[in-house]
Amino acid sequence: MSLHTLTIHELREKLQRGNVSAREATQALLDRIQAVDGKLKAYLWLNAEDALAQADTIDRGGVARNGKLLGGVPIAIKDILSVDGQPCTCASKILKGHTSVYDASVVQRLRDAGAILLGRTNMDEFAMGSSTENSSWGVTRNPWDLERIPGGSSGGSAAAVAADEAFAALGTDTGGSIRQPAALCGCVGLKPTYGRVSRYGLVAFASSLDQIGPFTKDVADSALMLRVLAGHDRRDSTSVPQSVPDYTTTLGAGVKGLRIGLPKEYFIDGMDREIDAAVRAAIKKLQNLGAEVVEISLPHTDYAVAVYYLIATAEASANLARFDGVRYGARVAGEDVIDMYGKTRGAGFGPEVKRRIILGTYALSAGYYDAYYLRAQKVRTLIRQDFEKAFERCDVILTPTSPEAAFRIGEKTDDPLKMYLSDIFTISVNLAGICGVSLPCGFTKSPRLPIGLQVLGKPFDEENVLRVAHTYEQATEWHKQRPPL
């Protein structure tokens, strides 16, 4: 068996026994990337020499054999998280040539756990998009069908893991940017609870919604990664000082007696028939494994996309004000400083980022604040309360991750609203601040494309989410399928 196809827990076993070195694991991925990334374009930046040097340091220190959780395991990083000394562009021209000057807290945690920081993965510019088509550096392709998008915004991370170009990758999820690409590429994508993982060193898009999480090949690896990433950090005031359970030990507890809620608003007419059938089959499977199913209602679901696109764009318009050509990034000279800001931002940002900055600036501007931003925040409260009420009757909620499988490159680029609606099942989760995972639950027939199942949990209840996901996964074979590359 080739090394690159292993999961982290399989690789760890070999590393700890000394059967495989960190250098060999890294080289296996570099070879795999060499073989397939020309087609996929999941990576934006990679330095083989640097990765191998990190691996050698780990091998020399015996790190892989001293029980560290990720000792000798190479991990890919979305191009929006700071890794000291590596480029960070957020797939935007405005950050071309920018080098990070410190490690994000999650990156530091990966290093402390013995991981190798392998390279930077493609994304929609500043994480704004659902297809990775908004990258300034080119489209990433879906490993299952090269004519199709990998989902977004963390499309490079999802494609890299699905194609065995990484054992795991970090992504970020503001409205579904981990879960939707995981569903479309056929891997496991976890969005932890808001506050569970520190965002220090993450380039902010929408601060009340952004969360960092892992892409992995199976649920056990997701639990392992979360154990490394989660925890309080004094450098992020929104990170919550709550103890971190060992997610890996509760995975196998089964689902007997667990109550699974099915929101009637998510099982609607007009949904793709194959996706509907796959998700219903998954529900049946969990029922057979001992779970109880209850129907629940999330009555404000229909308003979530509207709320999201006001709140996320308003916050983005403020966060992206820092890209002004003064201290970092590109600069276009102007007649005066205001003109310099305008030209720099006009030349540096791509179309979707501009559209969202305009919408967000408008929603916050004098005379419109109450009508748009404040009203959206109030409806956000209703959406949050929907989940609070629903979780009184169930332990987890099951839904499809995406209303459709991977769409064709270019299919939605001219219709932003249509693109926004592809996040319809993931967006509410960020507004409510709860946690959720997407995992494979089947394939469409022709073409053969992955389908994702979404499991949602109460705030800080990743344990039950992962437990349900793991129980389902272990009773099926979907996670063992690999794209025909």
Added chain:
Amino acid sequence: MAEDTNKFDVSYVAYLARMHLTDAEKEKISAQLKDILAYVAKLNELDVSHVEPTAHATPLSNVFRKDEVQPSIDREKILKNAPEQVRDLFIVPKIVE
């Protein structure tokens, strides 16, 4: 909300955002934003007069820490990313006449 979309002045909003747009961009964004604003007008269907706004979903408020001197990032390293710099300084266009 719906009637406001007719008053949407993209040039003014672009000025507020300090972001130059070409005429073609202005035309395209105006048309697309009219659709998006018409869509978000559905929020008017709800009565929110007695609902408190949610600014974020964390259970925390007023997180304080001690104001202590901490080591910071190396100045030279930071200045390497500057579009224009001289000695220990960022160079910016003249602001005060």
